[in-house]
Amino acid sequence: MHSGDRGSETFGTLVRFFRERAGMTQEALGKHVGYSKSQVAMVERGERSPKGQLVEIADQVLGAQGALVVLAEKEFGKGGLRPWTEDYLAEERKAAALHVYQTHLIPGSLQTEAYARAVFTSNRCPTLDEEEIDNRVVARLGRQELFARKPAPTISYVLEEAVLTRPLGGAATLKEQLHHVLAIAELRHVEIQVMPHSRETHAGLAGRMSLLETIDRQQLAYVEGHRGGYFVSEQPDVGDLFGKYGILRAQALSPEESATLIEKVAREL
Numbered sequence: 001m002h003s004g005d006r007g008s009e010t011f012g013t014l015v016r017f018f019r020e021r022a023g024m025t026q027e028a029l030g031k032h033v034g035y036s037k038s039q040v041a042m043v044e045r046g047e048r049s050p051k052g053q054l055v056e057i058a059d060q061v062l063g064a065q066g067a068l069v070v071l072a073e074k075e076f077g078k079g080g081l082r083p084w085t086e087d088y089l090a091e092e093r094k095a096a097a098l099h100v101y102q103t104h105l106i107p108g109s110l111q112t113e114a115y116a117r118a119v120f121t122s123n124r125c126p127t128l129d130e131e132e133i134d135n136r137v138v139a140r141l142g143r144q145e146l147f148a149r150k151p152a153p154t155i156s157y158v159l160e161e162a163v164l165t166r167p168l169g170g171a172a173t174l175k176e177q178l179h180h181v182l183a184i185a186e187l188r189h190v191e192i193q194v195m196p197h198s199r200e201t202h203a204g205l206a207g208r209m210s211l212l213e214t215i216d217r218q219q220l221a222y223v224e225g226h227r228g229g230y231f232v233s234e235q236p237d238v239g240d241l242f243g244k245y246g247i248l249r250a251q252a253l254s255p256e257e258s259a260t261l262i263e264k265v266a267r268e269l
Contacts, residue, residue, distance in 0.1 A: 008075040009046030011068075016044040018062035033057045034230030049076055051087045088210065088222045088229060092146065097154040097213035099245055101204050106163055106177055109143045110184060115177040116140045118169030152189040154213075158204070158248045159258075161197045164265045171269045178266040185259055193252035194261055203247035211245055 019029055026044070027037040033054045035043075042048035050058075050072055059068040092098060092109070100107045106115060120133045128136070146153065167174045185192040195202070210222040221232040221241040232238050253261060 007043060007046040007048045007050075011050065011071050011075050012044040012046040014064075014068060014071055015040075015050075015058060015062075018058070018064045018068065019044075022062045024062065029058060029061070032061050036231055036233040038233060039231065087231065089143070091212050091214070091220060091222075091231075092143065092210075094215060095146075095153055095212045096215050096217065097211075098146070099156045099211040099242075101158045101209050101245060101248055102163060103160045103204070103208045104163065105166065105168060106159070106181065107157060108140050109146055110157070110181055111140055112173075112177050112180050113137060113141060114169055114173040118173055122168065147184060147187060147190065154189055156191045156193070156249065158193050158195055158245070158252050160195050161261070164194065164262060167269075175266050175269040178262050178269075182259060182262055182266075185255065185262075191255045192258055192262075193249060193255055194258040195248065195252045196261075199251055201251065203244050203251060209241060209245070211242055 019026070025037075026040040029035075030037050030040045033040070035054065039048065043050055043054065055068050055072040058064070059066060062068070098109075100109070105119060108116070111119065116137045117133060120128055120136050146155070164178065165174075169177075181192060184190055195204070208224065212220040212222065214220065218233070219238050219242060221238050222229055223232060223241075232241060252258070
C-alpha cells in the first residue's frame with residue numbers, strides 16, 4: 001500500500017506493460033494524460049503516484065479494460081486519485097519562485113475568504129454543495145502560507161485590469177479583496193502588476209498561466225483549461241512561456257503604478 005506522493009512499482013510496471021503493448025511512447029501517453037515524458041517515467045518507476053485523471057485516461061487509451069483502475073484503487077485508495085489541481089498545489093507549496101498571469105479573477109493564492117467563496121459559489125457545472133464549498137475555501141486560504149515561508153520565495157503576479165473591476169461577491173467583497181492585494185504587494189518578495197486596458201500589444205492573448213521554479217531551479221509551467229490542467233517542463237516550450245511572461249511584465253504597469261490604480265479602483269467602490 002502506498003499513499004500521498006509515493007508511487008507504486010507494481011502499478012508503474014503495469015502502466016509500462018500496457019503502454020508498450022499498445023506501441024505508445026512515454027511522450028505520447030503524456031500528451032493524453034497531461035503529463036510530461038519525465039512525469040510518465042516517474043510513474044512507471046514507482047516514484048510518483050498517479051494524480052489527476054491519469055488512471056482513467058491511461059486505462060482507456062492503452063486498452064487496459066479496467067485493470068489500471070482496479071490496481072490504482074488497491075494501491076492508492078480512492079483518495080489517491082486526486083483532482084488535477086493537487087499536482088500544481090504540491091509544487092506551489094515548495095516552489096522557490098512563483099509567477100502568475102491571470103485574466104479573469106484574482107489568483108487563488110491572493111483570494112480573501114469572501115472572494116474565494118464567491119468564486120466557488122459561481123461554479124455551476126457542476127454546482128458545489130455548501131460542505132464542498134467550505135472545504136475548498138479552507139484549502140484556498142491555506143495557500144497563503146506561501147507568503148510567510150522561509151526562505152521566502154520570489155513571487156510575482158500580472159493581473160488584467162478587468163480582474164480589478166469584476167465584482168464577484170459584490171462591491172464590498174471586491175473592495176476587501178483589493179485592499180488585501182495591496183497588503184500582499186507590500187511584502188518585499190512579492191511584486192504585483194496590472195496589465196492596462198489601453199495596452200495595444202499584448203503577449204498573453206493565449207490565456208492565463210502559472211510559472212514555477214523548484215528548489216533546484218528547475219522551471220515548470222502550469223496551464224489550465226476547462227477539462228483540467230497540465231505541466232509543461234520540456235524545452236523549448238517551458239522556456240518560451242517564461243520568455244512570454246517576461247514580456248508581459250515589461251508591458252504591464254510598474255508595481256508602483258499598479259498599486260496606484262488598485263487603490264483608485266477600491267476607493268471608487
